[in-house]
Each structure stands twice: as structure tokens, then as C-alpha cells.
Amino acid sequence: MSSETMTAQLANDTVNRRGLLLVLSSPSGAGKTTLTRLLREQEPSLTLSVSVTTRPKRSSEVHGVHYRFISIDEFTEMRDRGDLLEWAEVHGNFYGSPRREIDKALAGGQDILFDIDYQGAMQVREKAASDVVSIFILPPSIPELKNRLERRAEDSADVIARRLSAAKIEIDRWRDYDYVLVNDDLERTFGRLRAILVAERLRRDRQTGLPDFVQGLLNDL
């Protein structure tokens, strides 16, 4: 990821800034897909990194929108060609973030949203540390996490059991993230998520156009 591609002018900003990579992780059922959907509706300038996965499609999912559903052979080929920025095995399936779409979005000066697990979050951070903002979503309680997985009614009982048992290892990774949100009330959590995005976009180091902008102000004094 060259710094040149990251400094493109971002729409609606007075001052040029670098794009950022917003990484959301959580144990299954805590609400990251819901929060991602809300962010995409209300922050259209944010580009979602659509992952490839070998997991079967859920009935609510659309190929190319939520994931690109591919075979294990296709996944292995992409991975071995170096087409994935990061990849991991999660709950017995493979997932990865295609590099091409990310490079294209960054070249267009977009911020990018990743819904990936902690293994992927760590890989993205190693590759682009200063551009990553990572957020971990926790459920308000374990019974509520279980309720949400059951209410979603998209997975079989054994898949739900597998996801709940993985939650222990995932929840334990909370210290690796910049921010932690407890997703109790959805509207409140979403408000906090947006607040993080707004503040992170305004970090001094991300506003690469500031020296010129401030010089312009000084020249006019």
C-alpha cells in the first residue's frame, strides 16, 4: 500500500487527508454485521471490503454484497497468488480480504471498512499500522449473545454451539483493539461508532493537507 495512494483527496473534506482502514471485530452474534450495514447506509463514503469465504451462503446473504462465496480451490489459488491482504481460518471456514478492491478504494481516496476476525485485524495492522483504527464489539452478556445467535436463525444448532465456544478465545482478544464498544442498545452503540469515525478522521497526522492549509491562513494574515 503506497503512501501516494493513501493521500488522495477525500470528498467533503476541507483539508486533504489520508484514508483510514476501519476494522470491526466481535464474537459471532455481537452485532458487527448490523453495525456494518448501518455504517454503509449512513456513511456512504465508506467502502466495505467484501471478503471471499469458503463458508456456505446464508439465505439472507447476496453473493458479491456480503461475501464472495468461493470454493476451497479458488481460495487456495487466490491466497497463493498473493491476492489477499490478509486471510484466516475461522470456525472451520476460510476467509480473506482481496487486495485488489482495497487498493482500488484507497487509490480513490476512500476509507475502508473491514468486518474481519482478530487474526485478520492483526495482519492488517502489521501491514498498515498508522492507517488502522480497530474496534472490538462485545455483547452485553453471554445469554444475550446466545439469544441473538438463535434469533438470527441463520445457523444450525451445532454451528451456533461452535460459534459460542469460539467466543471465549475471541472475547479474550479485546486488549488488541484501539476501542471497545459494548453493544447493548443498538442506536447508542451506532452513535458511538460514528463518533469514533468522525474523531479518527480528524487526527492531525491524518490531515495531510494541514501544513498547506495553515500556511494559506498565515499568508492571508
Ligand SMILES: Nc1nc2c(ncn2[C@@H]2O[C@H](COP(=O)(O)OP(=O)(O)O)[C@@H](O)[C@H]2O)c(=O)[nH]1
Ligand atoms: N480474517 C478474516 N476474518 C473474516 C473475514 N471475513 C469475515 N471474517 C470473520 O469471520 C467470522 C465469521 O464470519 P461470518 O461467517 O460472517 O459469521 P458471523 O460473524 O456470525 O456473522 C467473523 O469473525 C468475521 O469477522 C476476512 O476476510 N478475513
Ligand SMILES: Nc1ncnc2c1ncn2[C@@H]1O[C@H](COP(=O)(O)OP(=O)(O)O)[C@@H](O)[C@H]1O
Ligand atoms: N444492539 C442489539 N440489540 C439487539 N439485537 C441486536 C443488536 N445488535 C444486533 N442484534 C441482532 O443480533 C443478531 C446478530 O447480529 P449480527 O449483526 O448478525 O452479528 P455478527 O455479525 O456479529 O455475527 C441479529 O439478529 C441482529 O439483528
